Amino acid sequence: xxxxxxxxxxxxxxxxxxxxxxxxxxxxxxxxxxxxxxxxxxxxxxxxxxxxxxxxxxxxxxxxxxxxxxxxxxxxxxxxxxxxxxxxxxxxxxxxxxxxxxxxxxxxxxxxxxxxxxxxxxxxxxxxxxxxxxxxxxxxxxxxxxxxxxxxxxxxxxxxxxxxxxxxxxxxxxxxxxxxxxxxxxxxxxxxxxxxxxxxxxxxxxxxxxxxxxxxxxxxxxxxxxxxxxxxxxxxxxxxxxxxxxxxxxxxxxxxxxxxxxxxxxxxxxxxxxxxxxxxxxxxxxxxxxxxxxxxxxxxxxxxxxxxxxxx
Amino acid sequence: xxxxxxxxxxxxxxxxxxxxxxxxxxxxxxxxxxxxxxxxxxxxxxxxxxxxxxxxxxxxxxxxxxxxxxxxxxxxxxxxxxxxxxxxxxxxxxxxxxxxxxxxxxxxxxxxxxxxxxxxxxxxxxxxxxxxxxxxxxxxxxxxxxxxxxxxxxxxxxxxxxxxxxxxxxxxxxxxxxxxxxxxxxxxxxxxxxxxxxxxxxxxxxxxxxxxxxxxxxxxxxxxxxxxxxxxxxxxxxxxxxxxxxxxxxxxxxxxxxxxxxxxxxxxxxxxxxxxxxxxxxxxxxxxxxxxxxxxxxxxxxxxxxxxxxxx
Numbered sequence: 337x338x339x340x341x342x343x344x345x346x347x348x349x350x351x352x353x354x355x356x357x358x359x360x361x362x363x364x365x366x367x368x369x370x371x372x373x374x375x376x377x378x379x380x381x382x383x384x385x386x387x388x389x390x391x392x393x394x395x396x397x398x399x400x401x402x403x404x405x406x407x408x409x410x411x412x413x414x415x416x417x418x419x420x421x422x423x424x425x426x427x428x429x430x431x432x433x434x435x436x437x438x439x440x441x442x443x444x445x446x447x448x449x450x451x452x453x454x455x456x457x458x459x460x461x462x463x464x465x466x467x468x469x470x471x472x473x474x475x476x477x478x479x480x481x482x483x484x485x486x487x488x489x490x491x492x493x494x495x496x497x498x499x500x501x502x503x504x505x506x507x508x509x510x511x512x513x514x515x516x517x518x519x520x521x522x523x524x525x526x527x528x529x530x531x532x533x534x535x536x537x538x539x540x541x542x543x544x545x546x547x548x549x550x551x552x553x554x555x556x557x558x559x560x561x562x563x564x565x566x567x568x569x570x571x572x573x574x575x576x577x578x579x580x581x582x583x584x585x586x587x588x589x590x591x592x593x594x595x596x597x598x599x600x601x602x603x604x605x606x607x608x609x610x611x612x613x614x615x616x617x618x619x620x621x622x623x624x625x626x627x628x629x630x631x632x633x634x635x636x637x638x639x640x641x642x643x644x645x646x647x648x
Numbered sequence: 649x650x651x652x653x654x655x656x657x658x659x660x661x662x663x664x665x666x667x668x669x670x671x672x673x674x675x676x677x678x679x680x681x682x683x684x685x686x687x688x689x690x691x692x693x694x695x696x697x698x699x700x701x702x703x704x705x706x707x708x709x710x711x712x713x714x715x716x717x718x719x720x721x722x723x724x725x726x727x728x729x730x731x732x733x734x735x736x737x738x739x740x741x742x743x744x745x746x747x748x749x750x751x752x753x754x755x756x757x758x759x760x761x762x763x764x765x766x767x768x769x770x771x772x773x774x775x776x777x778x779x780x781x782x783x784x785x786x787x788x789x790x791x792x793x794x795x796x797x798x799x800x801x802x803x804x805x806x807x808x809x810x811x812x813x814x815x816x817x818x819x820x821x822x823x824x825x826x827x828x829x830x831x832x833x834x835x836x837x838x839x840x841x842x843x844x845x846x847x848x849x850x851x852x853x854x855x856x857x858x859x860x861x862x863x864x865x866x867x868x869x870x871x872x873x874x875x876x877x878x879x880x881x882x883x884x885x886x887x888x889x890x891x892x893x894x895x896x897x898x899x900x901x902x903x904x905x906x907x908x909x910x911x912x913x914x915x916x917x918x919x920x921x922x923x924x925x926x927x928x929x930x931x932x933x934x935x936x937x938x939x940x941x942x943x944x945x946x947x948x949x950x951x952x953x954x955x956x957x958x959x960x
Contacts, residue, residue: 413743431725
């Protein structure tokens, strides 16, 4: 079993790559839910949706989020009606949130709803939200305390952040299957997601980090930092706030207690040579095409297999 | 003040006509909510929406319900996701239901939410749902007990009905303003709506019928029955179940304890001449154009004024 930790748009690309090289039944995706929000009364789970749309072949190629070919007519009317409109929900996308919310109001957990949605989208890989309990990524900023989506979407991450915290994490339980899949995995891959706000919430769920330290699986991470900056989004800035350098070394620091292999981009060769705490492998990590995704996924899995067989 | 009782699509046409001949501040619309339903977790109030869209200039001319130029992309996806799809909610229409539901979850009553929505749609007439308490029109049929929308939309009213009842009506209170507007009206108009399932629920709310009997206003009704059959929908069949003939005389019977003037179509001249219990006036009642709506509204108001001045 291959287990991948992901959140955000960069992570989804690697999940799509893994889908090309791993049998669906062998793939488990553990997804950040710290970005989840109640929007127009609906439970929206942006990172789970990105994974569902990515694996279901529905993800917008242009936007990297939401549904390919979606329209935004309801959103436009909501704006006219004076409702919040800074978070873009498409008309097709809305169906996902309406369905999930109906399932959850009927008493299903987020992971049950996610499993049912995945099945409806024809996905055979296992998609697990990190927890069925509510964990909210909150950022203390110059504009007060913001949820992740307020910071990332509404403020376009152009506001100074003082601290990041995961409200509810200390009482959250890992969703069913999360710990078991970590324990029984052959390889565990950290997608090139923001280590602070995409992976951080997952690691903040009690028991997850311990399971990662304990597992016999080889654990690899793909650096979301390339050439000293995030490929997209505010990972660099947020890593600095955590006291980590916004470099590949900072990524290694974020995962230092369990990481076996760090996969970095070729442009970071000089930086890679300075690192000794973890095995560092270089390849092309920028995923523009379907082939890029597949090749990176295959590279990461090979690195895990080599590590497993050859030792280090 | 002119007060109009309405429900359904035919009723909305006369409301639109009244909007042309009565100053907005002088018009109060009391609307059936017996058809309201929880759909995809949202509070949908079909007859209130028809009035809001009709008065707000948004009503689909072709369909007679929903928003002009709406699309149904979310609905199509909901169907693919295995959700109920027999009730057609458009993408623009959805914004109304999302907004209303958010208002009501925040503690507002249906009439408060309706007032706010009306203001957002630029409507200055007063739109009052009959009650803020839940009243459900239920039909005992050959297929079991159905809600009105299950009967009307899902089954296309092609199922035998044994009885009609208004669940919750006996405990429902008229919405704020309903009784007061009846008491202080100059004229009260019953739109050509189904007397059983569109007007019946309003009359079933305790206090409404008594206020109609008590008011000094002239009360006129436009017959939804033309030439012995309903202009649209199942009014004729449902009137028969109530023990009323499906004729203009049946309409007079439905309202016999308070009606002053019955406005019928010219085609019902012979039938009209047989009636003595109520003053019957004939005109063209089929509303195809904007002019038809205005002319019928003006005719009804003139009839009320003549009755008020001339006595009978």
